[in-house]
Amino acid sequence: MTNANSAPIVRVELPHHLRTLAGTGIEVELTVPAPVTLSTVLDALESRYPMLRGTIRDHVTLKRRPFLRFFACQQDLSHDSPDAPLPAAILSGAEPLIILGAIAGG
Numbered sequence: 117m118t119n120a121n122s123a124p125i126v127r128v129e130l131p132h133h134l135r136t137l138a139g140t141g142i143e144v145e146l147t148v149p150a151p152v153t154l155s156t157v158l159d160a161l162e163s164r165y166p167m168l169r170g171t172i173r174d175h176v177t178l179k180r181r182p183f184l185r186f187f188a189c190q191q192d193l194s195h196d197s198p199d200a201p202l203p204a205a206i207l208s209g210a211e212p213l214i215i216l217g218a219i220a221g222g
Contacts, residue, residue, distance in 0.1 A: 123147045124207045128156055131184075131217035134172070136166040143212060152207050154186060155198040172215065187214040 129180045134141060146160040155178070162169045173180055178188070178198070186193040189203045196214050205211040 123149055124152050125142060125209060126152060126160075126202075126206055127209055127212035128157065128161060129212045129214045131215060133217060134168060134215065137171065140165070143175055152202050153199050154196070154202065156214075157202070157213055158198070183218045185216045185218050187216060188212075 124147070126146050127143055128146060129143050130138065138144075144161070144164070146157065146164060148156050158172060161172070169175065172184055173183065176206045180198075181192060184194075189205050191203070193200075193202075202213065203211070206213055216219065
């Protein structure tokens with residue numbers, strides 16, 4: 117999916133606690149400038165929903181917070197470079213980028 121300016125519209129699925137904080141549904145659509153990477157998607161997400169700043173990645177280091185994972189096209193992107201291009205299915209809108217809250221227990 118693209119908008120009138122040809123910037124991709126990326127679908128992002130949020131875990132329950134982030135949906136509640138942002139006051140949104142399970143999925144949001146974001147216009148993301150090229151190149152579309154995990155980093156640029158998170159920048160767009162935090163710009164549109166400033167209350168999410170610091171909840172997905174650290175304010176200073178911009179590293180992923182523990183207990184959050186990133187998935188796209190059935191692949192775990194959590195340990196990939198945040199500047200790596202996202203799969204074409206994300207750019208076309210066929211698949212969402214999924215932010216998943218991990219569960220720890222003992």
